[in-house]
Amino acid sequence: MSLYCGIACRRKSFWCYRLLSTYISKTRYIFELKEDDDACKKAHRTGAFYLFHNLAPLLQKLEHQHQYLAPRHSFLELEKLLGKLGQDTQKIEDSVLIGCSGEHEAWFALDLGLNNPSSTNDSLQKLEMETELKGSFVELRKALLQLDVKDASLLSMAQALLRWHDTHQFCSRSGQPTKKNMAGSKRVCPSNNIIYYPQIQVNSRELEAASWFSHDEVATALRRKGPYSQQKDGSFPFWLPPRLAIAHRLIKEWLENHKCSSLPA
Template identity: 60%
Template sequence: MSLYCGIACRRKFFWCYRLLSTYVTKTRYLFELKEDDDACKKAQQTGAFYLFHSLAPLLQTSAHQYLAPRHSLLELERLLGKFGQDAQRIEDSVLIGCSEQQEAWFALDLGLDSSFSISASLHKPEMETELKGSFIELRNALFQLNARDASLLSTAQALLRWHDAHQFCSRSGQPTKKNVAGSKRVCPSNNIIYYPQMAPVVITLVSDGTRCLLARQSSFPKGMYSALAGFCDIGESVEETIRREVAEEVGLEVESLQYYASQHWPFPSGSLMIACHATVKPGQTEIQVNLRELETAAWFSHDDVATALKRKGPYTQQQNGTFPFWLPPKLAISHQLIKEWVEKQICSSLPA
């Protein structure tokens, strides 16, 4: 090993160690806050709060982008006081992460019913004026947020929605009590613990070797196509869901499945998207669209897909009445899955 190489390796090791160390420290801190109510309450004192109203995050506009402002506990208490609300309402907040410097981040919904207030929902327009921002539906804002805020707000919304929908024990009917971090709810009468859940969904890019299969639902924006997606049924493996969904939606059988990556997706109510590549059995490429699930599906060439990846929708109708073919935005795992397929095709067509 040369001297230079030795130094480079040590530097690399040093950086890996530093990064790992920060990451592990942060992870252990969050673990402690989830387990220890007192530690979590203490973290609220120095923490920061993202605000929501009926599951819509508070956002501010800055040069074609949305920013998610954070508020300190003091600011929040002042705000609640101004709107005639008890500061106890802060107990409804949920832990969603922390900074490298261990500033804990929480989310609080001021529009949902609260167990700490009789007149629960705070008046939205007045709050927006006071907070110099707007509560905007996440679906309309997600793609104009930076990656960190998109991920944090998606987690926050899923967690707030889950708590709102799990206020009562499904066995005893008694109100459940959330821990301070909001990582679980417990029924005081029988000690049943409820943990936040998300639904696993597979998203599969089917290929026949040279083309890939894309489909659209009638609810998609006009002209937009995506890979095939479907919820996992109870008892299924990811592989079984992929085979079933592809068969159900386009009438094809797939083989040679390859995992690509996963992503938390806030719609419809918090899903774990598991993205995979799959190929059809040789010679079996005839699509039979299930019209109860899809509007249409088709095979697309590498060049068509590569061009569409560069387009940004939604589009207005063209003069001939059609809409240009475009793909989901960069943040969506379907975009990344399709992009990887395009890049792989380029690599495999290069001379060895």
């Protein structure tokens, strides 16, 4: 018995060490990409891209399932798409870093609709993109219930980061255009060297999914391990944002600080 416990403890220690080592390695790599524009640009060529159009992510509907998949595209696929659409491939540099895998495959998010010079043909280009990419640009809040929890969390962060860059293109002091670094971890005003860092704010509509439920129902959903909780008749899924999402923390804080019967709209 003691031998078995010793082996189990060593295995547990090994896996804990491995997880910690992977986490540290990923953190260092992401920090390097945020600080080194050349390294980040190099990571574009081996990385994967999540695509958006006017802040709506590209999603693919899984056959015979009520679920969406968030596809990823390579640098070469993206270059080919932009070439077909007559867009400059330099647009890839508008992407923002959103994470990486344990094997150091960098993940980026790119919005193909924001700052598009051919905005007059925006709807036509959107349809053309969807045909080429075999998917649809779906408003994120409408698709969250049908996304994997990890995809939902990653796309929510990506959307918030893309929105922040779209609304902070000018310096609040000088009025001059700000410049994004390659990773999208900051924007700098060239005229006065003021640095702006992303401050991701939660859209109040993210709380809307819980607005039809009572205080007790929200408390029950928070206690569950999975992302879904159903009413007693099983008719309606109660979706909660992922545990690391800001909206999840806000709902939890509301639950702890309020004793009213329903969430505010």
